[in-house]
Amino acid sequence: MKNRAAENDTICAIATPPGEGGVGIVRISGQAAGQIAASLYRGTPSWDNLKSHTATFAEVVDPKNSTLIDEALFLPMFAPRSYTGEDVVEIQTHGNPLILKKVLSAAILQGARLASPGEFTRRAFMSGRIDLAQAEAVMELVAAKSDIQHQWALGQLKGRLSAKISILKKKLLAVLAEIEASIDFSEEELPLNSREEIASSICGILSPMRALLAGYEVGRQIREGFTVVIMGRANVGKSSLMNHFLQEDRAIVTPIAGTTRDLLQEPVDLAGLSIKLVDTAGYRETTHPVEQEGVARATRVQKQADLVLWILDSSQALTKDDFYLAKMLQGRPLIIILNKRDLPLVLDEEVLRLRYPNTEFISISIKSDTGLKALSDCIKSRLIVSPEKEPPMLALLRHRNALVAAESALSAALVSVQGGLSWEFPAIDLRDALDALGEIVGETTLDTLLNEIFGQFCIGK
Ligand SMILES: Nc1nc2c(ncn2[C@@H]2O[C@H](COP(=O)(O)OP(=O)(O)O)[C@@H](O)[C@H]2O)c(=O)[nH]1
Ligand SMILES: [Mg+2]
Incomplete structure (x- = not known):
């Protein structure tokens, strides 16, 4: 190095x-x-x-x-x-x-x-x-709050991403060498098919790059933690569920509708995932200004959620408020929870299933502690596509932006090669792509950027 x-x-x-x-x-x-x-x-x-x-x-x-x-x-x-x-x-x-x-x-x-x-x-x-990606991993390791964040940071410190970048760079350099050799020849002197061959080598680098980029969203969520929002009309058991996951009486639970009025946010480690759990004011039509504001906040926060837990009371028929929520939550990442199954079933599940044909339904009773393990498993499987799979390599925005720059320079090179443009054009693009990759590991990183990255560390690290 x-x-x-x-x-x-x-x-x-x-x-x-x-x-x-x-x-x-x-x-x-x-x-x-x-x-x-x-x-x-x-x-x-x-x-x-x-x-x-x-x-x-x-x-x-x-x-x-x-x-x-x-x-x-x-x-x-x-x-x-x-x-x-x-x-x-x-x-x-x-x-x-x-x-x-x-x-x-x-x-x-x-x-x-x-x-x-x-x-x-x-x-x-x-x-x-x-290298720079490993230096950043030190900070991630110090800040890791869940098993999966810890595992991801360790992988990066051990050079998982750096090794991948180094392979991509080697392949890019080989193509660049071929192109630079071609600059010295006229098109007629070149061996047949060389444009096709070079184009296919470029495609061979583009596809693993795109695969890396495709993992970014999950990587980012692992790094930043997931936001899970509990929604539902008043009195269905939202705060009881919050307390269950926190294993403490954090939220006030009463039989009085409208007890929770503000958002209540707490970090929880759920099955090895770092989650920000948000309890909300129950949705109901109300004229009380404080409760109205609570409902407005709930409506806003669920839009940013990685997952919404929508709770219904299975011991009661669906109400106007439930239907309103059904409309609001359409198209959101959702698990539908039918609570209070310790009581006789009254709710007509079929209506909901027709409206939400592809959504998981889970019956639970917080009071008698049934179905809660299945709910945890369901939450985990919804947040991580495949729990056995290694976490994606890309999780930092800086890395993603550099890779996006490399990908677009390389795509431009491909267009130039396929379009029969002079070899100088793809050569410039390939050098840009190499620079962008080099930025990830810190070979072509400006001092100002280094100051910014290391400035986020604590003193003594
Ligand atoms: N029977 C029964 N009651 C429950 C269950 N979960 C919550 N409750 C009760 O329902 C009422 C409302 O609960 P709460 O968590 O405050 O609901 P929220 O308004 O949705 O936050 C309280 O009296 C709880 O004790 C359950 O599984 N079974
Ligand atoms: Mg509540």
Whole structure:
């Protein structure tokens, strides 16, 4: 991998989250990391005899006056086998913000500079240890909230997307080489069929690119989490279902219609998926202004939902409000839930089934805890097309935009080749496509963009 311009100053930061904890870590990276850590170190063996990648228990002292700051573990990791690819020393003290600040100040007085957000990871990228897509994966890994997000971030850190991009780039380069060779020949001198062959090679690159792009929407949802909205008329059990999924009495449940008036949003981890669950005000015709606003909010939020859970009360006949909802929810991604099956069935299911022939119907009773596992399974299978399949590789908008640019440049190249245009035209398009792919892994990425990407990290990462 490319080794970019090395940084020549040494940075430091507190790498653990703010607050008290068992352990707190100050991380120092750069050419002077060893020398700076040595001035804070008091113990045996002497600093020069410490082994790389081996932790040593010693005292951390203020080099100004040799006063003791704490007992600590010193962990030197010398270049290139470190997170940043530079000399790194981690000083692990007791997890007290006051102690950590003293260690940090001492390191700064000895010549280190306070790291900016994401600077350690940026250095790992600059030293060529990881590419840009992998650097972004570090942030995703730190922020992952569900199994599937965790799995996706790990895959990207391990270079799943990078490997795919590298294959596409190799193929593109091969086609570009052929085209550039053709530039030097007149059309008559070229071997027969070469335009067709080149066109078919381009198609061979376009199709995996389009497959990658096709996975983006699911990838994005996995990364951002899904929004699931509970809808239904008043008193059918919406808030009871919310509480069931949260496993706590979060929403107020009463037999009084109109109890829930605002949107109630809570994150839940449902069968390994990260979900934002939204309870809404029950739909009913009302003149009360607060309730009207609640109903308006419910109507708005369901339009952005990845899935709507529409609850009905199976112990009662359909009402005018149900019919209104039936109309509103037509065409939405929907599961129809018939609640209160512990009570005698009154609702005429057939009317609904006729209107919603392709929608799943699930009978449950929240009160007697029946059908709820089937409901969870149904929600999961609706959100992920195939739960066994690996998550898609593309989930970041930046990657998608670069790939869209590559795809459109390559499509233009194909048109030029098939249209018999001069070879210079597709050559330009192919170079654009290569640049766009290079942007994903950070080979052709502008400094301003790098600042933006790494600026989203926390300090110390
Ligand atoms: N019998 C029975 N009552 C239920 C069931 N689920 C909810 N309820 C009751 O229905 C009423 C309305 O529930 P709530 O969750 O507040 O409904 P919401 O207005 O749709 O949010 C409450 O008295 C609940 O205890 C159920 O499965 N069976
Ligand atoms: Mg409610």
